[in-house]
Amino acid sequence: MPKLNQQSLPTNYSLENRVDYLTTINNWQINGKIAFLDDKERKSATLFWQNNPNKNTEQLSLTTYLGINVLEVNLAEGIYTIEVDGNSYQNSNIDHILMSLTGYQLPSQALKSWIKAIPFSVNDKITYHSKTQLPESIIGSYNNQTWDILYKEYINVNNIPLPKQLTIKQDQLTIKIVINQWMF
DSSP states (O other), X not given: OOOOOOOOOOSOOOSTTHHHHHHHOOSEEXXXXXXXXXXXXXXEEEEEEEEETTTTEEEEEEEOTTOOEEEEEEEETTEEXXXXXXXXXXXXXXXXXXXXXXSSOOOTTTHHHHTTTXXXXXXXXEEEOTTTOSEEEEEXXXXXXXXXXXXXXXXXXXXXXXXXXXEEEETTEEEEEEEEEEEO
C-alpha cells in the first residue's frame, strides 16, 4: 500500500464552508467495500482508493474477500493502467477503458467529489438533511447521464463529517459503497 502524502488542512471547517473546505482536500485515501448491482447480476469487492493529485497519481484496487485482486487501476504521468483478468490496458481516458471492460458508463471523475458528498459540477443539485445540514442526496450529471447519489451514514474524520455509506444509481445500475476508513 503506497504512503499517503500528508497535507496541511485548513483549520476553519464549518457546515457553512463545508463544500469549499472539502474541495481543497484532494489528497485522500479510503478503504471499504463496494457492490455493483443491476438487473442481471451482483458483484462485490473490498475497495482501496487513493487519490494524490500532488503527485498526479491515483490507485484503485478491488479484491475479493479472499484477497484475490479483481481490478487494479493506476494513474501515472497522465496514463491510466488497468489490470483485470491477467490483462493490462492503458489509456489517458479512464471512462473509455471502463466502458469497454464493463459495458457501463461509470462516473469515474465525478465520484471523486461525490464520495466526499460535494457536487462535481455547478449543475449538481444537493438536498440537505433538515437536522444535520449534511447532504442527504445529490442529483448529478456526468457524461450526459443523470446520477442519484444517496448518503445513508456519515462518520467524523478529524472532526469533519464524511460519508460512510452511500448509494449511486443510474438507470439499472446501482453502486453501493461502505467506507470503513478515511485518511488525508
